Amino acid sequence: MAAPGAAAGKDAWSSKTAFMLAAIGSAVGLGNLVRFPAEAGENGGGAFVLFYILCVLLIGLPLLLSETLIGRRGQAAAPVSFRRVAEESGASRRWEWVAVLGVLSAFLVLSFYCVIGGWVLYYIGIFAMDLLDTGLVGGAFQGVPAATVEGLFPQMIENGPMTVALNLAFLVITMLFVLRGISGGIEVAAVWLMPAFFVLLLGITIYGAFGGAFGETIAYLFTFDFTKLTGPVMLAAVGQAFFSLSLATATMTTYGAYVGKDVNLASTSTTISLADTSVALLAGLCLFPIVLAAGLAPGAGLGLMFQTLPHAFQEMPVGSLLGLAFFVMVGFAALTSSVGLMEAPSAWLIDGFGLGRRAAVLTVTIGAALLGVVCALSTGMLSGFHPLGFWNLFEGQGMLDALDTLTSRLTLPIAGLFTAIFIGWIVDKRLTDAENGLDGALHHFWRFLMRWLVPLALIAILVVGIFPDLFA
Ligand code: PHE
Numbered sequence: 001m002a003a004p005g006a007a008a009g010k011d012a013w014s015s016k017t018a019f020m021l022a023a024i025g026s027a028v029g030l031g032n033l034v035r036f037p038a039e040a041g042e043n044g045g046g047a048f049v050l051f052y053i054l055c056v057l058l059i060g061l062p063l064l065l066s067e068t069l070i071g072r073r074g075q076a077a078a079p080v081s082f083r084r085v086a087e088e089s090g091a092s093r094r095w096e097w098v099a100v101l102g103v104l105s106a107f108l109v110l111s112f113y114c115v116i117g118g119w120v121l122y123y124i125g126i127f128a129m130d131l132l133d134t135g136l137v138g139g140a141f142q143g144v145p146a147a148t149v150e151g152l153f154p155q156m157i158e159n160g161p162m163t164v165a166l167n168l169a170f171l172v173i174t175m176l177f178v179l180r181g182i183s184g185g186i187e188v189a190a191v192w193l194m195p196a197f198f199v200l201l202l203g204i205t206i207y208g209a210f211g212g213a214f215g216e217t218i219a220y221l222f223t224f225d226f227t228k229l230t231g232p233v234m235l236a237a238v239g240q241a242f243f244s245l246s247l248a249t250a251t252m253t254t255y256g257a258y259v260g261k262d263v264n265l266a267s268t269s270t271t272i273s274l275a276d277t278s279v280a281l282l283a284g285l286c287l288f289p290i291v292l293a294a295g296l297a298p299g300a301g302l303g304l305m306f307q308t309l310p311h312a313f314q315e316m317p318v319g320s321l322l323g324l325a326f327f328v329m330v331g332f333a334a335l336t337s338s339v340g341l342m343e344a345p346s347a348w349l350i351d352g353f354g355l356g357r358r359a360a361v362l363t364v365t366i367g368a369a370l371l372g373v374v375c376a377l378s379t380g381m382l383s384g385f386h387p388l389g390f391w392n393l394f395e396g397q398g399m400l401d402a403l404d405t406l407t408s409r410l411t412l413p414i415a416g417l418f419t420a421i422f423i424g425w426i427v428d429k430r431l432t433d434a435e436n437g438l439d440g441a442l443h444h445f446w447r448f449l450m451r452w453l454v455p456l457a458l459i460a461i462l463v464v465g466i467f468p469d470l471f472a
Helices: 016-027 029-042 046-076 077-088 093-134 146-157 162-177 180-210 213-223 229-246 250-258 265-293 301-314 320-354 357-375 399-426 429-435 440-466
Strands: none
Touching: 016 180, 016 250, 016 265, 029 046, 029 213, 029 265, 029 301, 029 320, 029 399, 046 077, 046 213, 046 229, 046 250, 046 265, 046 301, 046 320, 046 399, 046 429, 046 440, 077 093, 077 250, 077 320, 077 399, 077 440, 093 146, 093 162, 093 229, 093 250, 093 301, 093 357, 146 162, 146 229, 146 301, 162 180, 162 229, 162 320, 162 357, 180 265, 180 320, 213 265, 229 265, 229 399, 250 320, 265 301, 301 320, 320 357, 357 399, 399 440
C-alpha cells in the first residue's frame, strides 16, 4: 500500500548506500568514542563488553529492524508513522505516544549532545593552533607542563560564556545541514564525513598499536569480572546499547521513512549494528594503547578523552597532528549523530503539525539552545543545580548529567519496551511480514524476540536497574 504521505517529490535518500551511511553516521558518535570505552573500563571490562554485545544482538538489532520497518511503512515522522501503522492494524492511534516519548528523548539528547560537541570543537581549535606553533615533529604542547594541559579541560568547562558559545556553534553547524533536508543535507554530511571518519579511526588505531601497549589494552578491556555485573550496570549496558544504536529516539524510524521499498531492512539493520559495535570496540583499541603507552592510568569518564588523551599526545611523535586528527574524527562522528537528533523532532513538526522545514528546524534549534545553555552552564556556574536530585538515580547530577541519565537509563529503555510490545503483539503480522525482509527460521526467531525476550528482558533490567536495593 502506498502510504498517504508518500507524495511524489517527497525528500528521500538518494540510494541505499546513502541511507546506510546516514544510519551508521547516526549510530556512531560520542556514545561509541567517549562513553563506551569509559563504561567498559569502569564496569568490569570483558564482562560488560560481553553483556553489551548480547544486548545489541538480542535486543538492539531486532528493535532497530522494528523501528526502521515502522518508519518505512508509515512514510512519515515517527509519531505519524506509529499512528498509521497502528491504524492499519486496527489498533488505537494512541500508540503514537511511544514515538512522542522518542521524539522528546531525541530533543533532550540533542540539547546535551551539542554541549559535548562544542567541547570537541574547542580541542580541534587548540590542537590546530598547536600544530601551527610547534610544527609536525615531536609531541603536542612542547614545553607546557602536563598538569597545564590536563587543566585545560576544567578551565574550559567552568568558563560559562565559552561553553555556551561552543554549544551554539555546534548547534548551528548541525542546523545548517538539517535545514537542507535529507538528500541535500543530512546525506551530504554522512557521505563525506563517515568515510573520512573510518580512515582516521583505522589510521590512529594502527599507529597506536605500534606504540606497544596493545597487550595491556587487551588485558584492560577484556579481563572478565562478572562480580561487577550488577543491576545498575546491566541497565547501563542496555541504555548504552540503545543510545549507541540511536534507538527509541524516533531517529531510526524517521530515517526509515525515507528508505525505498527495495531495501532489505533486515540486512541493513544487521550491517548498522555490526558497524556500530565494531566502532565501539575499535574506539577502545584506539584510545587505550595511546594512553597506556604514555604510562598513564586510563581513568574514567570524560577525563579520559579530554584530559588523559591530550596529555598522552604530548608524549607521542607527531602529537599535535595526531591530536588534531583525533578530535576532527570525534567531531565528524558527533556531527553525523546530532543531525539525526535534530531531524527527528523537526520531522514531527513538519509531518504532524504542518510546519515548513525552515520553521521546524529553527524551532528545534532554538529550543535545544535554550535547554543547552542550562546544560552548558551545569559544569560551571550552575553545577549546584541538580534538577532531578530528589531521586537517588540522579544524585549530585547537574543538568547535563541528569539528562544523560534520564534518557539512557529511563526514557530510551521504556520507549524500547513499548515499541517491542507494539511490534510483537499489536501490529498486524501481515504487515511486518511484508516489510521485514526476513524469511524462514529467522523470521520466527525475530517474532519470538519481539514478543517475549525483548519485553521481558527490558522489564527485568529496568526493575533491577531502578530499584537495586530490592535485590541487594
Ligand atoms: N548514537 C549516537 C552516539 O552513539 C547518539 C544518538 C542517540 C544519535 C540517539 C541519535 C539518536 O553517539
